[in-house]
Amino acid sequence: MFLINCPFCGEREQSEFKAGGEAYLERPKQPTELSDDEWAEFLFMRKNIKGVQFERWNHAHGCRKWFNIARDTSNDQIKAVYKMGEKPPVK
Amino acid sequence: MLNYNQTIKNQKSYQGLQMSEINPVMKLIIRGKKRDFLSAVGKSLNMVLPTKANSSTQSEKLTALWLSPDEWMIFSNGVVKENTNSYETETLLNRNISKLNLGAVIDVTDQYVRIVLKGDKIYDLFQTGSPFNFNEFRNKIGSVTQTIIAKVDVIIHNQNQNEVNLFVRRSFSKHLFSWMNDSASRL
Numbered sequence: 130m131f132l133i134n135c136p137f138c139g140e141r142e143q144s145e146f147k148a149g150g151e152a153y154l155e156r157p158k159q160p161t162e163l164s165d166d167e168w169a170e171f172l173f174m175r176k177n178i179k180g181v182q183f184e185r186w187n188h189a190h191g192c193r194k195w196f197n198i199a200r201d202t203s204n205d206q207i208k209a210v211y212k213m214g215e216k217p218p219v220k
Numbered sequence: 221m222l223n224y225n226q227t228i229k230n231q232k233s234y235q236g237l238q239m240s241e242i243n244p245v246m247k248l249i250i251r252g253k254k255r256d257f258l259s260a261v262g263k264s265l266n267m268v269l270p271t272k273a274n275s276s277t278q279s280e281k282l283t284a285l286w287l288s289p290d291e292w293m294i295f296s297n298g299v300v301k302e303n304t305n306s307y308e309t310e311t312l313l314n315r316n317i318s319k320l321n322l323g324a325v326i327d328v329t330d331q332y333v334r335i336v337l338k339g340d341k342i343y344d345l346f347q348t349g350s351p352f353n354f355n356e357f358r359n360k361i362g363s364v365t366q367t368i369i370a371k372v373d374v375i376i377h378n379q380n381q382n383e384v385n386l387f388v389r390r391s392f393s394k395h396l397f398s399w400m401n402d403s404a405s406r407l
Contacts, residue, residue: 137289138273138365142351145367190373191366192288 131205136212137192149185151175152197153217179203183217227333227393234404236341239397245334246296246307247387252323253290261323264316265294265309276362276377282309285364285377293375293387295334305329332375333393335386341407342384346376348403370403372396 134140157163157171176182184198197217199208209218231240250261262268267279270286277284278297285293300307313325337345343354349370357363363378372395375387388396 140353141367144351190368192291194288 131207133186133198133207134210135188135191135194136196136210137194138188141188141191145188145190147187147189149187149195152183152185181208227390228335228397232401232404234339234341234407237337237339237345237404237407239335239337239400239404241393241397242299242334242336244300244302244329245298246300246309247328247332247334248294248307248310248313249287249291249326249328250294250313250317250323251291251326252317254322257317257322260316260320261313264312270364274357274364276364278362283377285375287364287366287375293328293332295387331390332387333390335388335393335397336379337384337386338382340382341404342382344407345400345404348407349399370396370399372399 131143132140133143133146135146154171157167160168163171179202181199181201184200185195186198187193187195196210196212197215198210199218200206201208211217226241226243228241231238233239252258252261258269258271265279265282265284267282267284268277269284269292270277273286273289275286281297282294283297285295287293294309296307296309307327307329310325310327317323318325343358346352346354346369350367352365352367357365357376357378361378361380364375366373366375368374372388372392374396377385377387379385
């Protein structure tokens with residue numbers, strides 16, 4: 130459990146949020162031309178790194194807005210929270 | 221309001237806490253992003269929508285709660301007529317907002333149940349089931365929050381010192397009310 134500073138509502142507990150997984154995944158421009166393996170790669174394969182990861186989160190039980198978080202996956206420390214469309218802070 | 225079955229039949233009171241449903245109350249959700257939307261709502265209702273997070277504004281007849289940067293809830297301060305499903309405010313907003321494509325107006329009168337809690341133990345009760353930090357909230361009249369109580373989504377509005385409006389989805393209202401009664405009996 131940890132606190133997340135929602136860019137719209139302020140500091141709230143994690144249980145009010147839903148995690149949306151890794152951010153900045155680019156959807157293939159021509160999905161029909163991909164092989165099954167390549168498509169599976171896009172759909173299911175994630176980096177799953179140990180360290181700072183950029184993620185999407187949704188304040189599901191609050192303002193219902195999506196935003197980005199840079200979180201250290203090893204100790205749940207949140208390095209930065211920023212709105213969708215804003216530039217990610219450099220590590 | 222036609223065919224409305226009240227989910228919470230009676231008022232409950234405990235030492236320093238009273239709970240009851242107020243009905244029928246008109247409730248609307250309005251959504252919009254444009255600047256024109258804000259000014260159109262302001263002009264039609266003669267009140268300013270709160271643009272600051274977690275806040276509310278009040279006029280003589282209506283209260284507007286901030287829910288999200290582009291979403292507000294408007295409810296009537298008093299009770300409305302029981303024998304109709306159309307409300308003056310809704311018709312007015314439909315004409316000035318929806319018809320002009322400035323935003324959306326949704327009638328949620330029957331979707332949300334308004335429970336009023338009074339007394340000095342309100343926040344002791346909330347503490348038993350909510351992860352939200354009410355320290356700032358309780359000292360600031362007019363503040364609004366959406367959070368969870370006993371895993372149920374609620375909208376809480378600080379109406380006055382020791383008086384709080386709680387909006388909960390109708391299907392959860394019976395359960396939440398009984399949970400709150402159980403919890404209040406052990407405060």
